Amino acid sequence: MLSFVARCCLSAACLLPLSNAHAQWATINWTIAETLLAIDAPLSGTAQKNGYHEWVGEPRIPDGVVDLGLRSQPNLELMAQSPPTQTFISPMFAGLTERLERIAPVTSFSPYSPGTNTWQEIQTLTRQLGELTGHRLQAAQLISETHTLMNTLRQQHPDAPPLLMVQFMDARHVRVFGDNSLYNAVLEQINLTNAWDRPTNAWGFSLSAIEALYDYPEATLVIVDPVPTGVEDALAKSGLWQHLPSVKNANLLRLPPAWSFGALPSGQRFARELVAALASQPRR
Incomplete structure (x- = not known):
């Protein structure tokens, strides 16, 4: 018994x-x-x-x-x-x-607490959710797969100038992603350089007028979808936008959505799409 x-x-x-x-x-x-x-x-x-x-x-x-x-x-x-x-x-x-x-x-x-390491925080979030839901092994696998992907992309990506990563708010304003952002954390993992050197908020972005992008003439502009309705039509008529060095020199990339405030799944998607876009860009 x-x-x-x-x-x-x-x-x-x-x-x-x-x-x-x-x-x-x-x-x-x-x-x-x-x-x-x-x-x-x-x-x-x-x-x-x-x-x-x-x-x-x-x-x-x-x-x-x-x-x-x-x-x-x-x-x-x-x-x-x-x-x-x-x-x-x-x-x-x-x-x-x-x-x-x-x-x-x-x-x-x-996961986006001020003064913390974003990459470590989103891994911690993954582990915590794995613990609470009884999916520890799946969480560990997601973390491991992400590390493997980043290591692979670090070896694969072509040489690239510093990047300016933006999302449009309207035809005159963008979020530019820097310190504490997911996008910047991905760049650090795959050994690419972020051109944006200005202060960011707790979410890792600066809300800036398009004019601020003129201060980075050598950078590749990375536009992450979605773009608000009407913005593309407005930009097509905007002399301010058309004379931006990255636009005038066709030194820009456009990526499909990857949640800018996301965790490992969005980090994976952004990394894959960015490296693929860089690889398809004509060599200068």
Whole structure:
């Protein structure tokens, strides 16, 4: 006959897989959502699915995942119809914590904390989500695959001038990514140089007028999609834009979406797309 302790341990071991099998996780944060999808943790709901696919791109959200509405104002009634095991948020949505906790426990993550190493922080996020969801091996595999990819791309990429990485806010303003950004962290991993040397905010970007880009005439301009509606038409008519050295000299690249505030999946996508674009650029 099993001892009481042995029987308790056996019962716990039997229950854990059953519990994990039925666990579902929800998040209103796209960085967390892409990581959960990448480690195959069951995602029951996330916010603004169409926006996610426009700005994040991959991994794609399965059709069965519920769209919870706006990230800043999720549909709590919809979430309560099938409560998740736990809801994951970031400090940006801390004001929703009390209401979300009426439905399910809430855990907050802050991978873009001021004064931290972004590359280390997003790996920590991956491990933490792996622990909480019981997908430790998948999280470890994602980290390992990312290291392997970065090592490979570091060897493959052609020589390149310093890069200016931007996303358009409107026809006159861009976010330029520097210290503490995911894009800059990727450049460091694959041994490329970021031209932007000005202060950035906690998210790793400076909001700047297009005129500021004139100060970097030798840099390759990297534009990351999506570009807001109407901006391309406005730029085609803008003398300010047309006379920008990188535009006038066709020294620019355009990349598909990779979430600028993302984690390892977005880091992988940005790295792959950037190196591929550099390789296809005519040699000067």
